[in-house]
Amino acid sequence: MKRRPLALLAFLLLVLSAAVGQSGGELRFYLHSEPKTFDPLLVADDASETIRYLTGGVLVRVNRRTQQAEPELAASWTISRDGRSITFNLRERVYYSDGTPFSAEDVAYTVQRLMDPALHSPTGDSFRSGSGVVRTRVDSPARITITFPAPVAGIDKLFDQVAIVSSRSANKERAVLGPFYVADYKPDSYVLLKRNPNYWRRDATGRQLPYLDAVRLGIQPNRDIEMMNFRRGEIDLINWLDSEYFDRLAGLAPEVVHDAGPGLESEQMWFNQFPNAPIPAYKREWFRSTHFRRAISGAINRADLARVVYGGHAQPAAGPVSPANKFWFNAKLRTPAYDPAGALSLLQQAGFRLEGTSLRDREGHAVEFSIITNAGNKARERMATMIQQDLGKIGITVHVVTLDFASLIDRITESYNYEGALLGTANTDLDPNAQMNMWLSSAENHQWNPRQKSPETAWEAEIDRLMKEQASSLEPAKRKACFDRVQEIVVEQQPFSYLVNKNALSAVATTVANASPVVLRPQTYWNAETLSVRVQTASKH
């Protein structure tokens, strides 16, 4: 009888340890390209970003589930009324992976290096709010104030991307504050990350994180091989799956696939409105007509695109912001209805007429244009072919042209020798400030008509005004109102016809505990410090 309570206690401890995740294990997955750098301030590619996320310690972390900024190395922070300064109160008794202590000096060193124009840090570009110098003031080893020359909207969330570098360590790239450090790197083969013995975070029971002993990042660009090795149990997760692979994998092992719902990625189509583009003048006139663009948008069956091309793992898009972006999405917007009759009516209002099965403009030109997209992207090729059939129903002939990516980019950014284009946008930043280079009429990436000296249309002028207004405001409600209006204008004017928002699809082996895929990057390992791998035996999925 006396043994029973002991057995019960042992059982409870076992259950508890299983619930909080087991220590140990090696998580294995693939990078799809060679990491270009291990310097966290120079990260510009996906592979390096993965390593930065797993090794870098940041002051503030955007929780990938709630999308809210949470304290990390900074226990708390305050933003000045004018929005130019931010003061961080840092955690104490935190050490780098090499044993050197973390202090405000390291934050000052990191910020100064980040803002050094000679470094050309892509992360630093997000902080450049105006001309002038960024100042840092170290108030104490655990308190620092950073002052920018002009207000920076959403300043705290920007620090999610800034891994704090040691000012004192000899090997700065290997001295990290994140859950793992780079232990080994074999080019073309793998990057091995090992558990940071000095990582500051602990779980609810007081156990030091991370649970994992190591993360092995194989370098494998081929998606087919990645899929095959996942099925063989040679890797534990696939961070991003296309819908075709997702469905096939779901048919074989439904317990390993995860559809987290609409992600931040969208697919859109647009027409070339650049005044000096080498296209016939009458076509440019079509493309600059709001009626024409709205008619084309209305004649595209977005629900079919989502269902047929993405197997239902996408949602018809309403506008430029995905519903995955919880705060900034304008919930009043509705997906343009599929309405070929309405589209024809709009075209007739703009002077077009249907002659037999061919649509013609005022001057009798048959309405015919090409849509370029990148070759090899099956989903886009299929969408373009479906749009070809949809527009064929209202008498428009579409030529689908697939080009290699370099040629495509050259056409849409340099020669402007194209008519329509179909591409996607992968928003990694939730804040609209990250989209300034797309919406401002003077911007390089204002794709339909870039680098305007002054806005050529009234609605583009209004977008410019609203984007600048939201960027200079520190009131979230005011910023949201401005950006909501921008989204409405985009839907009214259709400079980009947003087609679908792709779902965030991933696969995680059942041996990985505590995995909870989300829509924000990195979808599957955003909580890497609490993941664990149960058994390292090869199991087929």
Next chain:
Amino acid sequence: MRRVRQSAWVLLALVVIGSLGAGLWAPADYATQFREAPNSPPSHQHWLGTDELGRDRFSRVLYGTRVSLLMAPAAALLSTLLATLAGGIAGYLGGWWERIAMAATDLFLSMPWLFLLLVVRAMLPLNVSPITSIAVTFLLLGLLGWAASARVLCAGTRGLRDSDFVLQARASGLRGFRLLALHVMPNLKPVLLAQFWISIPVFIISEANLGILGLGVAEPLPSWGSLLRELEGFTSFGFEAWKLVPLLLLVLVVSSFQIILSRDEVYA
């Protein structure tokens, strides 16, 4: 062997008649998208199932066969003719002619064709109809695919030029074109045919790959090449045998031609 040859004839006849009469017996237009039934397996309505956009695969195979069966041999013929001109004449004349022609062939083979094709694509207009895209694609393949064959033909012609029976014909006073036409070319025929038949499947697959550069047969027109692209990533997952039909057809058609023509070689 006779039965095999007869079977080959029957098969070829069926394929040719089937593709030429596609408009009569294809259950659907090659471009019609049955969007309620994408990727469906074979059924009473769709004998070979549907593709990823719900297009009837059987109809697309029929129309695609028409495109590839007409254009790939035409391109193969063009490239073999060019190879015969360059390699055959160089091998026959020998000396400096051969050296210059082979140096030019080597230079041609070493050209970075990927980049040159990108330039060609950049020069072509984007608004190209599917029919024009077929013509441009296979013309390019024919114009670019001769060099490797030219080397083989040059070696073959050189061997014939130095052979005893050609020497005897020369000694008998036969010269120039008559010598070439009566003794060299007939004996070169097996090599020519081999080069021709090898080129056909190569061009069909190349046509599919050219799609990556925006030069393949344009959607929605099917070709064997575009149908074979369905097999990309085929090894990763389950076995869907009906998707192998274009590949099977390609193998059968090329084999049938070779079986039929091997008879001619025996009597040549």
